[in-house]
Amino acid sequence: MKSISKNRKAWHDYYIEEKYEAGLSLKGSEVKVLRGGHGSVVEGYAMIREGQAWLVNTYIPTLKNASYLNHAERRDRRLLLKRKEIEKLDTATRQKGYTLIPLELYFDDNNRVKLELGLAKGKANHDKRDTEKDKDAKREAQRALRR
Numbered sequence: 001m002k003s004i005s006k007n008r009k010a011w012h013d014y015y016i017e018e019k020y021e022a023g024l025s026l027k028g029s030e031v032k033v034l035r036g037g038h039g040s041v042v043e044g045y046a047m048i049r050e051g052q053a054w055l056v057n058t059y060i061p062t063l064k065n066a067s068y069l070n071h072a073e074r075r076d077r078r079l080l081l082k083r084k085e086i087e088k089l090d091t092a093t094r095q096k097g098y099t100l101i102p103l104e105l106y107f108d109d110n111n112r113v114k115l116e117l118g119l120a121k122g123k124a125n126h127d128k129r130d131t132e133k134d135k136d137a138k139r140e141a142q143r144a145l146r147r
Contacts, residue, residue, distance in 0.1 A: 002107045004034050005041045010101045012128060014120035019103065020089070022053065022115045023080035029066040034113055039105060046079060046100035046117055048090040053079035055102060055115065079115065089119065097121050 010016065026034075033039065044058035055077045062070045081089070092098050104116040123131070 001109065004037060004105045004107070004113075005039050006104045007042050007044075007102055009042060010103055010118060010120065012123075012131070014099075014101055014118070014122055016101070016103070016118040016120050018119040020081065020085060020117045020119070022117050024055065024113050024115055025078040025080060026060075026113060027069075027071045029063040029069060029071050030060050031113060032066075033060055033063050034105070034107075041102040041105050041115070044102050046102060048086060048093060048100075051086065053081050053086050053089065053100075055079055058102065058105075079117070092119055 039058070039060040041058050044055060046053060046055050048054075057074055058077065059073055060071070062073055089100060093100060098119060098121055101118045101120045102115055103118045106114055106116070108114045
């Protein structure tokens with residue numbers, strides 16, 4: 001598994017309750033750029049529209065030598081999920097506070113571009129502070145054990 005882009009901010013801003021692996025419907029120039037290790041999923045999100053899953057606002061830069069066959073950098077990209085998964089995600093996102101967040105973009109063992117998608121619920125500011133305090137306490141305990 002070769003990682004292209006990770007969304008570390010998602011773990012800080014959201015409670016990730018479930019993870020899904022989805023394929024992406026991409027153009028050839030997009031795949032070529034991703035093989036070079038470029039692209040970002042940090043600002044993106046996913047949504048269910050008309051019975052299909054879409055990845056919105058992710059950044060894949062244009063290829064310099066692709067001429068007129070180039071792609072738009074922030075176009076909506078279709079996610080390849082099974083029908084039952086799409087229905088489950090659709091019902092979950094209709095609940096208040098839940099959203100679909102891209103966690104990681106990577107190549108799998110068969111050299112296909114995959115996206116790890118998280119069903120997430122937003123954190124309040126005080127929850128974020130509590131999470132940071134817990135992390136600090138665990139880190140201090142590990143330091144004490146090492147000494």
